[in-house]
Amino acid sequence: MLCIDSPHVCKVYDVYEDKHRVYLALESLAGPSLLEKALCDPHFCERDAAAAFKVLLQALAALHAKRVAHQNVHAENLRYAYAACAKRSSQAQAQRSCYHDGLKLLDFGLSMKAADLLSMPQADGEQIPLLPLVGARASAGLACAPPELAGLAGARGYAGLLESVGLGARGAGRTRRASPPARTPSRCGSTLSQASSGRSRRTSACATDAARSRSPDPRGGAAFELLEAADMWSAGSILHLLLSGTLPPSGEDHAVARLPDTVSPVARTLVEALLRRDPAMRPRAEEALSSLWFSKCEAALQAHPSQPKAPTTAFTAPVSTAVRGRLAKHHAVLRMRKLVQVASAVRSTPLLPDEVLGVEPHDRITEDHLPKDPAKQFGPLVVHEHVTPEAEARDLILLLSREAFRTMLVGRTSNPTKMPINDLTELVDAAERAGDLPWKNPRGLMKRMAMVLQGNTISAEHLAEFLWEACK
Numbered sequence: 001m002l003c004i005d006s007p008h009v010c011k012v013y014d015v016y017e018d019k020h021r022v023y024l025a026l027e028s029l030a031g032p033s034l035l036e037k038a039l040c041d042p043h044f045c046e047r048d049a050a051a052a053f054k055v056l057l058q059a060l061a062a063l064h065a066k067r068v069a070h071q072n073v074h075a076e077n078l079r080y081a082y083a084a085c086a087k088r089s090s091q092a093q094a095q096r097s098c099y100h101d102g103l104k105l106l107d108f109g110l111s112m113k114a115a116d117l118l119s120m121p122q123a124d125g126e127q128i129p130l131l132p133l134v135g136a137r138a139s140a141g142l143a144c145a146p147p148e149l150a151g152l153a154g155a156r157g158y159a160g161l162l163e164s165v166g167l168g169a170r171g172a173g174r175t176r177r178a179s180p181p182a183r184t185p186s187r188c189g190s191t192l193s194q195a196s197s198g199r200s201r202r203t204s205a206c207a208t209d210a211a212r213s214r215s216p217d218p219r220g221g222a223a224f225e226l227l228e229a230a231d232m233w234s235a236g237s238i239l240h241l242l243l244s245g246t247l248p249p250s251g252e253d254h255a256v257a258r259l260p261d262t263v264s265p266v267a268r269t270l271v272e273a274l275l276r277r278d279p280a281m282r283p284r285a286e287e288a289l290s291s292l293w294f295s296k297c298e299a300a301l302q303a304h305p306s307q308p309k310a311p312t313t314a315f316t317a318p319v320s321t322a323v324r325g326r327l328a329k330h331h332a333v334l335r336m337r338k339l340v341q342v343a344s345a346v347r348s349t350p351l352l353p354d355e356v357l358g359v360e361p362h363d364r365i366t367e368d369h370l371p372k373d374p375a376k377q378f379g380p381l382v383v384h385e386h387v388t389p390e391a392e393a394r395d396l397i398l399l400l401s402r403e404a405f406r407t408m409l410v411g412r413t414s415n416p417t418k419m420p421i422n423d424l425t426e427l428v429d430a431a432e433r434a435g436d437l438p439w440k441n442p443r444g445l446m447k448r449m450a451m452v453l454q455g456n457t458i459s460a461e462h463l464a465e466f467l468w469e470a471c472k
Contacts, residue, residue: 032080044324050315072111081102130152130160138341341438419459421450449466
């Protein structure tokens with residue numbers, strides 16, 4: 001990732017490594033996530049989704065041009081570098097969208113270069129799982145995985161991927177089966193540019209040949225194209241989420257039928273092209289950027305400043321309350337799943353060797369300032385507290401729970417400190433249905449907590465206690 005220099009990609013400045021850890025020096029992104037910004041904006045509309053989605057396509061185009069597959073493209077991996085343009089007046093809303101300002105794609109822990117596909121260890125006992133499926137499990141579950149890779153979930157990792165395109169596990173000494181047809185620009189109707197389709201097809205074929213020739217082993221080109229198409233499926237899932245509030249339904253060819261009626265036809269056509277189940281028929285990132293949807297949305301946001309209020313169109317009308325509610329629930333479920341995974345990792349940390357973690361108990365000194373005394377006879381009270389690894393793990397889970405609790409309430413309630421226990425039960429059920437979470441009996445624990453609590457709401461402290469018990 002040190003070779004990627006794009007304003008739409010989180011910059012990796014340097015990498016350091018010691019005996020036990022790898023340290024990444026990354027660009028600081030202090031702003032909200034894309035979903036958080038959309039939920040906090042009552043004017044969020046289709047043209048804002050277009051502005052943000054264009055940045056995602058530009059980031060993927062930069063990665064794919066360097067023959068790098070991201071393999072973990074999900075909505076929570078889009079974040080702003082700064083918190084700017086959070087609120088807009090009606091006049092500003094009529095003039096421009098700020099959803100492209102400072103938005104960056106991050107989280108490259110699962111990224112892979114095309115040149116590494118054939119050199120990865122695939123011996124017995126060393127199979128590396130398909131990383132896009134690992135990222136999908138960590139996000140919203142396998143339901144959001146590209147269909148062509150979801151079918152390989154039980155296969156031998158990347159060895160199965162290579163065999164699916166006619167290459168043996170080691171790419172040598174094997175009989176090569178017929179490769180899948182080369183990807184060509186999909187016929188996206190009025191969405192993609194109306195330039196000559198024949199010329200685009202020939203240009204794309206030449207670009208593909210040139211890209212394969214740059215790869216150290218051209219035989220890995222077909223496998224990399226599958227990973228590239230998987231990134232585009234994930235991008236289409238994000239667009240479907242922004243426009244409808246839900247991920248595309250798994251197992252269906254026509255996910256566009258689930259979009260609200262208010263979505264513009266050009267946006268529908270782009271979603272349909274990106275979510276085609278045949279990876280060879282999906283457009284590449286640079287091809288999707290030529291969609292007429294972006295030019296139409298940009299024309300809408302460039303209304304003349306003299307207009308007191310631009311006419312409301314499908315591009316500028318705020319998303320419906322139903323879409324906003326579904327988007328808020330999806331965002332809360334994502335945060336719950338991430339919180340469970342991190343809490344489970346924190347709970348398992350004391351199980352690692354002592355020499356790695358330095359888990360010896362130690363003293364923590366804090367100052368507790370007593371109430372003001374008229375005689376000023378008392379100063380700060382120094383408390384020596386014996387801290388164990390378990391106590392530190394509890395403190396960390398509490399801090400993480402407070403931050404996640406705050407973001408889970410975005411777009412769902414006006415009270416920033418309390419959540420109805422029924423809402424938490426609903427989030428726990430939704431997170432559990434997606435599967436692949438390292439917790440035990442969450443529904444039973446929720447029932448016990450509901451019986452013990454005096455009231456119908458919970459706080460971040462209650463959530464931390466629930467996680468501590470569920471992630472044993």
